[in-house]
Amino acid sequence: MIQRCLFTTPCLIMCCLIMLSCSSSEQGKTGDLLDRIIKNKELVVLTTNQPTTYYIDRDENPTGPEYDMTRSFAHTLGVETRYIEFDSTEAVIDALRKGEGDIAAAGLTVTSERQAEFDFGPAYMDVSEYLVCHRDAGFADTIEDLKGLEIVIPAATSYADTLNKQFPGIDWSLDDNLLTPRLLEKVRSKEIECTISDSTIFDISRRYYPEISVKYTLHKGSQLAWMYAQNNPRLASAINRWFTEYRDSGAYAQKIEKYYGHIDVFDYVDIQKFKRRIKDRLPKYKDMFIKAAKKNGISPALLAAQSYQESHWNPKAKSPTGVRGIMMLTQPVAKSLGVTSRLDAKQNIFAGAKYHAKMKKMFDENVTEPDRSWMALAAYNVGRGHFRDAQGLAEKLGKNPNLWIDMKEVLPLLSEKEYYKDLTYGYARGNEPVQYVTRIRDYDDILVQYFTEKASSKENSTE
Numbered sequence: 245m246i247q248r249c250l251f252t253t254p255c256l257i258m259c260c261l262i263m264l265s266c267s268s269s270e271q272g273k274t275g276d277l278l279d280r281i282i283k284n285k286e287l288v289v290l291t292t293n294q295p296t297t298y299y300i301d302r303d304e305n306p307t308g309p310e311y312d313m314t315r316s317f318a319h320t321l322g323v324e325t326r327y328i329e330f331d332s333t334e335a336v337i338d339a340l341r342k343g344e345g346d347i348a349a350a351g352l353t354v355t356s357e358r359q360a361e362f363d364f365g366p367a368y369m370d371v372s373e374y375l376v377c378h379r380d381a382g383f384a385d386t387i388e389d390l391k392g393l394e395i396v397i398p399a400a401t402s403y404a405d406t407l408n409k410q411f412p413g414i415d416w417s418l419d420d421n422l423l424t425p426r427l428l429e430k431v432r433s434k435e436i437e438c439t440i441s442d443s444t445i446f447d448i449s450r451r452y453y454p455e456i457s458v459k460y461t462l463h464k465g466s467q468l469a470w471m472y473a474q475n476n477p478r479l480a481s482a483i484n485r486w487f488t489e490y491r492d493s494g495a496y497a498q499k500i501e502k503y504y505g506h507i508d509v510f511d512y513v514d515i516q517k518f519k520r521r522i523k524d525r526l527p528k529y530k531d532m533f534i535k536a537a538k539k540n541g542i543s544p545a546l547l548a549a550q551s552y553q554e555s556h557w558n559p560k561a562k563s564p565t566g567v568r569g570i571m572m573l574t575q576p577v578a579k580s581l582g583v584t585s586r587l588d589a590k591q592n593i594f595a596g597a598k599y600h601a602k603m604k605k606m607f608d609e610n611v612t613e614p615d616r617s618w619m620a621l622a623a624y625n626v627g628r629g630h631f632r633d634a635q636g637l638a639e640k641l642g643k644n645p646n647l648w649i650d651m652k653e654v655l656p657l658l659s660e661k662e663y664y665k666d667l668t669y670g671y672a673r674g675n676e677p678v679q680y681v682t683r684i685r686d687y688d689d690i691l692v693q694y695f696t697e698k699a700s701s702k703e704n705s706t707e
Contacts, residue, residue: 277346277479278482280346281323282321282323285323286326287314287317287347288328288345288347289328289346289347290330290339290340290344290345290347290349290350291310291327291329291330292329292330292333292350292351294351294424295445295449296310296442296448296503297350308503309503311327313349313490314470316486317482317486317487320482331421332398332421333352333400334400334420337352337358337400340473341361346472346479347470347471349470351442352471353371353401353402353442353467354466354468354469358471362472363474363475364471364472365469365471366469366484366487367468368487369467370465370468371444371466371467372442372443372461372464372465373403373443373461373462374440374442374446374458374462375390375439376428376439376459377393377431377438378432378437378457379456379512381438381459384459390414391413392415393437394437395415395416395417395437396438397419397427397439398423398427399419399420401424403440404418406463410462410463424439424440424441424445425449428446428456432455442466446458451515451690452689452690470483498647501649501652505649506686515686518690521556521557526548529548529570532589532590532594533547534695536593537597539597540600540601541601542600542601542604543692545688545691545695546684546688547593548695549684549685549686549687550600550624551571553680554570555570555572557570558570568586569592570592570593570596571593573596578595581598583595600620603621603623603624603628604620606623610646611646615646618685619651621677621680621681622648622651622681625681626672626674626676627669627672630658630669631655633658633667633669633672637654637657652681655674655677656675658672658673658674659675
């Protein structure tokens with residue numbers, strides 16, 4: 245551009261100089277955003293309240309994939325984080341446009357339209373875009389089958405872009421107020437016929453709404469990334485450098501395991517049966533789970549979820565191996581915990597909670613939550629001896645014995661002669677504790693809401 249300017253007329257030269265001056269001015273501004281973040285000692289994150297982004301957990305603490313990642317990035321800058329929560333993707337983007345925050349971290353898909361206005365950090369996840377309808381609806385085999393469906397999508401999402409470019413003959417409408425999880429709830433209740441959802445949001449939501457079903461995959465390989473104002477190369481470099489270290493250190497894989505590691509297994513019939521038993525069976529034992537859990541410093545929802553996996557909340561349950569009761573205790577364990585009757589639900593629940601807590605205490609301070617809870621459950625299932633064997637095997641294989649993401653890979657090896665022949669406790673059905681933990685995590689996610697609602701109702705009734 246400079247060379248072309250040298251051979252133009254004086255008028256054009258003047259114009260070129262003005263453009264160069266503007267360009268220099270813009271270059272002077274580059275890095276201002278990162279400078280401001282460091283100067284203010286605060287990274288302002290624009291986000292939404294969803295299970296795939298940012299939410300408040302059972303202990304009333306903020307959490308979520310975007311929360312954990314942005315906190316990690318802020319830590320590398322030596323600054324704190326502040327989150328501004330919005331009700332829609334459109335509101336997040338508008339706030340970023342107005343400079344109300346530094347980055348938008350709200351499960352945003354990289355699109356050409358957005359790239360024309362903003363810059364993106366590295367893609368941290370690939371997702372598919374699903375057409376989701378009620379299970380009662382038929383599957384769509386061709387694009388023609390999509391015509392005539394009532395499709396409602398959230399405003400300012402990539403879904404509109406997908407429909408416009410790839411499915412121009414399909415009718416659809418926008419909802420300016422609701423995010424995808426709420427629209428999925430409307431599909432479940434048949435208030436609307438269909439919506440579109442990222443695969444991650446659908447996989448989490450279908451456990452709460454087993455009536456929803458994928459009818460057509462509209463797009464594969466959509467990329468999610470953070471979004472921020474253009475012309476900030478220093479911020480871009482900082483984000484890229486952080487993400488490379490975050491991914492290579494294994495921290496990213498741990499977060500994926502934390503939020504998505506238990507959602508691969510889905511059984512529609514089992515989830516429906518589970519939800520019926522929440523109404524029919526759980527109320528009788530709810531207070532026992534709460535008291536036993538609190539006494540032993542564990543989560544009531546997690547204890548109830550474990551009990552459901554063990555016995556489906558049947559106090560007279562019995563396995564072929566002789567374990568009995570609502571927490572399915574072995575005779576030696578029950579005796580060591582002072583249980584006089586394994587068929588007594590209260591005794592069984594309190595003993596099971598105590599044993600659960602005991603399993604958590606077997607790990608040193610290097611095992612943090614939630615890994616400590618998942619590993620305690622696995623040890624409860626397979627036995628402490630076998631789990632210790634698995635931890636030793638993990639070290640030999642170069643895995644981390646203090647991380648569930650590694651232990652879930654090592655435990656199945658306990659059933660392979662190549663490995664178990666040299667172990668202290670020998671053979672074990674190592675796949676079982678992995679499936680055991682996965683199922684309990686599924687049930688726990690659903691029960692957290694139930695126990696929270698019950699607790700809130702009880703508190704409100706006493707005011």
